[in-house]
Amino acid sequence: MSDDPSPHPFDAAIALQAGGDGLFRGCTHAAYGNMVGPYGGTTAAQMLNAVLRHPQRLGLPLALTVNYAGPVAEGQFDIQARPARTNRNTQHWLLEMRQGDEICTTASAVFGTRRPTWGATEVRMPQVPPACALPRSPGFVAWMNQYDRRAIEGASPDLKLEQEQSGSRSSLWVRDEPPRPLDYAALVALADVFFPRIFLRRGRWTPAGSVSITTYLHADEAELGAQSSRHVLAIADAQRYAGGWFDQSAQVWGDAGVLLASSHQLVYFKG
Amino acid sequence: MSDDPSPHPFDAAIALQAGGDGLFRGCTHAAYGNMVGPYGGTTAAQMLNAVLRHPQRLGLPLALTVNYAGPVAEGQFDIQARPARTNRNTQHWLLEMRQGDEICTTASAVFGTRRPTWGATEVRMPQVPPACALPRSPGFVAWMNQYDRRAIEGASPDLKLEQEQSGSRSSLWVRDEPPRPLDYAALVALADVFFPRIFLRRGRWTPAGSVSITTYLHADEAELGAQSSRHVLAIADAQRYAGGWFDQSAQVWGDAGVLLASSHQLVYFKG
Numbered sequence: 001m002s003d004d005p006s007p008h009p010f011d012a013a014i015a016l017q018a019g020g021d022g023l024f025r026g027c028t029h030a031a032y033g034n035m036v037g038p039y040g041g042t043t044a045a046q047m048l049n050a051v052l053r054h055p056q057r058l059g060l061p062l063a064l065t066v067n068y069a070g071p072v073a074e075g076q077f078d079i080q081a082r083p084a085r086t087n088r089n090t091q092h093w094l095l096e097m098r099q100g101d102e103i104c105t106t107a108s109a110v111f112g113t114r115r116p117t118w119g120a121t122e123v124r125m126p127q128v129p130p131a132c133a134l135p136r137s138p139g140f141v142a143w144m145n146q147y148d149r150r151a152i153e154g155a156s157p158d159l160k161l162e163q164e165q166s167g168s169r170s171s172l173w174v175r176d177e178p179p180r181p182l183d184y185a186a187l188v189a190l191a192d193v194f195f196p197r198i199f200l201r202r203g204r205w206t207p208a209g210s211v212s213i214t215t216y217l218h219a220d221e222a223e224l225g226a227q228s229s230r231h232v233l234a235i236a237d238a239q240r241y242a243g244g245w246f247d248q249s250a251q252v253w254g255d256a257g258v259l260l261a262s263s264h265q266l267v268y269f270k271g
Numbered sequence: 272m273s274d275d276p277s278p279h280p281f282d283a284a285i286a287l288q289a290g291g292d293g294l295f296r297g298c299t300h301a302a303y304g305n306m307v308g309p310y311g312g313t314t315a316a317q318m319l320n321a322v323l324r325h326p327q328r329l330g331l332p333l334a335l336t337v338n339y340a341g342p343v344a345e346g347q348f349d350i351q352a353r354p355a356r357t358n359r360n361t362q363h364w365l366l367e368m369r370q371g372d373e374i375c376t377t378a379s380a381v382f383g384t385r386r387p388t389w390g391a392t393e394v395r396m397p398q399v400p401p402a403c404a405l406p407r408s409p410g411f412v413a414w415m416n417q418y419d420r421r422a423i424e425g426a427s428p429d430l431k432l433e434q435e436q437s438g439s440r441s442s443l444w445v446r447d448e449p450p451r452p453l454d455y456a457a458l459v460a461l462a463d464v465f466f467p468r469i470f471l472r473r474g475r476w477t478p479a480g481s482v483s484i485t486t487y488l489h490a491d492e493a494e495l496g497a498q499s500s501r502h503v504l505a506i507a508d509a510q511r512y513a514g515g516w517f518d519q520s521a522q523v524w525g526d527a528g529v530l531l532a533s534s535h536q537l538v539y540f541k542g
Contacts, residue, residue: 084377092338092340106363108336117542119511122509122511212485220513239392239394239533240391244360245487266333269388
């Protein structure tokens with residue numbers, strides 16, 4: 001997509017220049033900026049894209065773990081992607097993102113083949129109003145404006161009210177803005193589309209950030225194709241807050257009721 | 272613990288010989304054998320132990336992702352542990368386990384400091400009968416006999432009946448056998464103590480195995496110490512089965528109602 005004269009901003013943001021031997025150079029994109037540094041979802045998609053573009057890659061993404069080891073500065077970065085092990089049905093990858101001499105992000109990815117098997121989904125997609133019936137939520141930082149977000153419950157709290165809540169659940173319809181057909185890179189970015197659950201619980205802003213995120217890609221290519229560029233339903237909650245850390249879990253549903261991805265992360269918070 | 276003349280079998284299984292420069296040598300332990308190769312929970316604990324024993328380690332475990340890249344053969348293995356990034360409050364590790372020239376397991380770990388903060392647990396520990404009121408579940412492979420397991424619901428199905436079930440939930444009380452005070456290595460092993468959810472759903476055995484597991488360690492040292500060697504409550508379920516893969520989630524609760532760990536894994540299954 002990097003040769004397209006006017007690529008979608010997301011494609012521009014995850015574009016990589018192959019340097020050979022699994023080395024890829026990319027650059028942060030202002031449109032996906034967060035309060036400090038880039039949106040973590042874009043960083044995850046960049047890591048995944050390095051594997052997707054690697055000449056030795058076999059199969060498609062099944063799992064991705066991204067560790068936000070240190071701040072990513074605006075500007076260039078290098079990703080080293082290495083196939084740690086290639087089996088008949090799975091391939092395991094290790095990745096490092098560097099700026100200068102420092103590792104800022106690490107990742108591991110499992111790629112593999114999907115085969116026709118028995119299947120079932122044990123969790124239920126909640127009954128919610130359609131995206132078109134809901135207003136678009138405002139964005140507070142650059143990357144949020146790259147998504148059309150329609151809050152259903154647990155919208156970003158009014159931080160001036162400092163109103164504590166009993167739960168951490170948010171659900172929203174969301175798609176890339178402008179619309180873009182869903183693919184695995186967009187899906188791993190979407191899995192991180194939520195503000196930290198601590199904001200909602202405590203009703204106020206506090207320093208917080210993802211430290212490690214793991215996303216399981218359930219959707220096959222046909223399901224991604226069927227979803228295309230329509231809104232997906234994204235749901236997040238938390239299990240335990242303690243000692244400056246909490247875990248946040250998410251589901252990403254297609255609008256036809258297919259669980260496209262499940263995701264989990266460890267988040268740092270202060271105070 | 273390796274100098275102890277009669278260590279607990281778990282300590283013997285995760286014992287490592289430091290070779291310098293982050294290289295550790297270990298050996299699989301027959302008592303923790305699975306149907307083929309070692310129990311994955313022991314492998315995870317060995318990876319964690321390499322960081323715990325590393326001279327540059329700072330803080331305590333917060334998150335561990337272990338990728339089961341290929342089979343681990345009975346016998347010796349080498350773990351290379353490398354601090355990818357050290358910050359003030361967090362340290363990120365990358366690990367590789369090799370046998371001969373092949374990588375059989377990779378891992379990443381986040382270590383860090385826990386500070387006194389606001390805290391909350393949003394999930395509830397279910398009301399269940401105490402461990403002492405339940406019979407010990409039989410073990411079918413070696414490693415299972417290293418745990419005292421007391422099934423509450425979703426016990427290992429009678430595989431001869433081939434009785435499909437509508438859900439994948441299991442809960443059990445479990446502790447090391449013989450009893451051993453809980454620590455982080457034991458906790459990451461316990462997070463994988465469940466048989467694959469597909470056995471329960473389909474009521475029959477099928478080839479299946481963990482491919483990637485991520486465990487978030489919520490407990491601080493005081494909570495581990497308070498739990499000591501008593502049974503913990505372990506609960507597992509699944510979200511979606513498709514294309515030969517499913518995701519399995521688990522909680523490990525202390526008997527006083529503290530969520531000690533949450534864990535998620537991607538599992539391969541056939542048919």
